[in-house]
Amino acid sequence: xxxxxxxxxxxxxxxxxxxxxxxxxxxxxxxxxxxxxxxxxxxxxxxxxxxxxxxxxxxxxxxxxxxxxxxxxxxxxxxxxxxxxxxxxxxxxxxxxxxxxxxxxxxxxxxxxxxxxxxxxxxxxxxxxxxxxxxxxxxxxxxxxxxxxxxxxxxxxxxxxxxxxxxxxxxxxxxxxxxxxxxxxxxxxxxxxxxxxxxxxxxxxxxxxxxxxxxxxxxxxxxxxxxxxxxxxxxxxxxxxxxxxxxxxxxxxxxxxxxxxxxxxxxxxxxxxxxxxxxxxxxxxxxxxxxxxxxxxxxxxxxxxxxxxxxxxxxxxxxxxxxxxxxxxxxxxxxxxxxxxxxxxxxxxxxxxxxxxxxxxxx
Amino acid sequence: xxxxxxxxxxxxxxxxxxxxxxxxxxxxxxxxxxxxxxxxxxxxxxxxxxxxxxxxxxxxxxxxxxxxxxxxxxxxxxxxxxxxxxxxxxxxxxxxxxxxxxxxxxxxxxxxxxxxxxxxxxxxxxxxxxxxxxxxxxxxxxxxxxxxxxxxxxxxxxxxxxxxxxxxxx
Numbered sequence: 001x002x003x004x005x006x007x008x009x010x011x012x013x014x015x016x017x018x019x020x021x022x023x024x025x026x027x028x029x030x031x032x033x034x035x036x037x038x039x040x041x042x043x044x045x046x047x048x049x050x051x052x053x054x055x056x057x058x059x060x061x062x063x064x065x066x067x068x069x070x071x072x073x074x075x076x077x078x079x080x081x082x083x084x085x086x087x088x089x090x091x092x093x094x095x096x097x098x099x100x101x102x103x104x105x106x107x108x109x110x111x112x113x114x115x116x117x118x119x120x121x122x123x124x125x126x127x128x129x130x131x132x133x134x135x136x137x138x139x140x141x142x143x144x145x146x147x148x149x150x151x152x153x154x155x156x157x158x159x160x161x162x163x164x165x166x167x168x169x170x171x172x173x174x175x176x177x178x179x180x181x182x183x184x185x186x187x188x189x190x191x192x193x194x195x196x197x198x199x200x201x202x203x204x205x206x207x208x209x210x211x212x213x214x215x216x217x218x219x220x221x222x223x224x225x226x227x228x229x230x231x232x233x234x235x236x237x238x239x240x241x242x243x244x245x246x247x248x249x250x251x252x253x254x255x256x257x258x259x260x261x262x263x264x265x266x267x268x269x270x271x272x273x274x275x276x277x278x279x280x281x282x283x284x285x286x287x288x289x290x291x292x293x294x295x296x297x298x299x300x301x302x303x304x305x306x307x308x309x310x311x312x313x314x315x316x317x318x319x320x321x322x323x324x325x326x327x328x329x330x331x332x333x334x335x336x337x338x339x340x341x342x343x344x345x346x347x348x349x350x351x352x353x354x355x356x357x358x359x360x361x362x363x
Numbered sequence: 364x365x366x367x368x369x370x371x372x373x374x375x376x377x378x379x380x381x382x383x384x385x386x387x388x389x390x391x392x393x394x395x396x397x398x399x400x401x402x403x404x405x406x407x408x409x410x411x412x413x414x415x416x417x418x419x420x421x422x423x424x425x426x427x428x429x430x431x432x433x434x435x436x437x438x439x440x441x442x443x444x445x446x447x448x449x450x451x452x453x454x455x456x457x458x459x460x461x462x463x464x465x466x467x468x469x470x471x472x473x474x475x476x477x478x479x480x481x482x483x484x485x486x487x488x489x490x491x492x493x494x495x496x497x498x499x500x501x502x503x504x505x506x507x508x509x510x511x512x513x514x515x516x517x518x519x520x521x522x523x524x525x526x527x528x529x530x531x532x533x
Binding site for chain 1: 442453477481482
């Protein structure tokens with residue numbers, strides 16, 4: 001099935017649904033597996049003909065899995081190399097592909113589930129990068145789903161694997177299970193109370209990595225942080241799941257304590273901060289993506305604390321993604337430079353947050 | 364003769380096989396290099412990995428030893444240790460065997476462990492030779508083409524197809 005951006009633009013993706021356990025703070029649970037085919041060199045040494053052969057072979061397997069009804073018939077097969085830059089950026093903003101896949105050269109592809117619960121990147125850093133995303137804190141279910149998906153693919157191809165080192169990956173940092181289990185958390189109160197650095201240091205001490213919204217090297221935009229396992233060798237999947245899962249309640253507790261503290265000690269200041277953010281988003285005439293993320297973060301916390309009552313979490317979650325550059329251009333159907341983009345973004349926010357025309361309650 | 368991709372003199376004359384038909388290319392040194400290099404060689408360096416490697420290799424290794432180590436080349440994929448050090452990415456599954464001595468302390472540093480625990484695939488390649496055979500043959504074929512040894516290249520191609528067919532039937 002070919003990609004229908006209109007449909008994707010209308011939808012908002014599983015991980016933005018704003019449901020699931022602890023979804024006031026835990027945005028999503030995401031697991032990814034790195035896998036390679038035994039018969040081909042890793043991507044760093046693959047020629048273009050290797051890459052296109054890998055892509056052809058894997059796409060064929062997905063077709064077979066769909067025909068035999070082991071996978072849904074309506075998966076999107078996307079030739080990433082053939083996309084326009086803006087479409088690639090759109091998929092990055094949506095977290096369906098990585099920046100690395102978008103920016104690299106040569107044959108590469110992605111298979112996307114229509115519900116956006118999983119996507120499989122082909123020819124990224126490894127031949128296969130399988131990822132599953134669930135809304136809220138749901139690592140155990142996400143693991144069940146990705147394990148099944150991995151088994152389906154593995155029935156049809158031979159993975160590079162050694163008894164001693166496990167799944168062999170292009171980068172030694174992923175060898176072993178090849179798994180990265182992560183939860184994306186919204187931690188604005190820990191940022192305001194300046195405790196976030198301390199939290200990170202203690203996470204690093206227990207070998208957990210902290211990244212921004214878009215993974216490796218990305219800035220922590222909108223106070224979103226991804227916590228994930230650092231180690232992949234010598235610890236089984238269940239153990240890694242527990243390691244990441246166990247730390248989440250502790251972080252939730254810290255964040256909630258910080259929110260309580262702010263409510264108790266400086267309710268006026270907090271209420272003012274949240275209301276000003278909301279006011280700017282509802283009335284601005286031109287606004288950058290960074291400022292939008294920053295203000296939406298305050299609004300999101302305000303909604304969760306009952307300081308704002310006329311907008312729902314799924315709407316706020318959606319605005320985080322829909323106001324980003326490629327999404328905005330897809331939604332408005334216009335090619336926008338950054339200053340036109342800022343004007344369109346402000347107008348989009350006014351339409352969806354109220355002061356201008358109809359209020360959107362869709363998610 | 365001018366390079367087909369830029370204005371410089373062509374010093375490299377390459378024969379590329381496209382769908383089994385030889386195609387002549389005349390390129391300058393620079394263009395030839397980028398043509399022959401694997402597609403993603405220029406991919407970004409992973410600074411964390413590179414830093415970790417440099418740190419680890421600095422311990423107990425003289426410049427001479429390091430230079431010798433850098434020249435070591437995997438017989439299957441042809442990556443040198445230097446290339447791995449620069450880009451932080453390995454070239455093929457066999458590198459984990461071939462560079463085992465260098466990688467073990469690195470794995471220890473990253474993971475604190477050197478043995479896999481966890482999921483095992485339902486079926487694996489029967490042995491190490493089977494895992495690397497096709498990668499090695501494809502590379503040899505490419506080299507044969509580059510050296511304009513078409514007879515050897517076509518023999519290798521038949522051998523590769525034979526193995527691919529056999530794998531499909533299993």
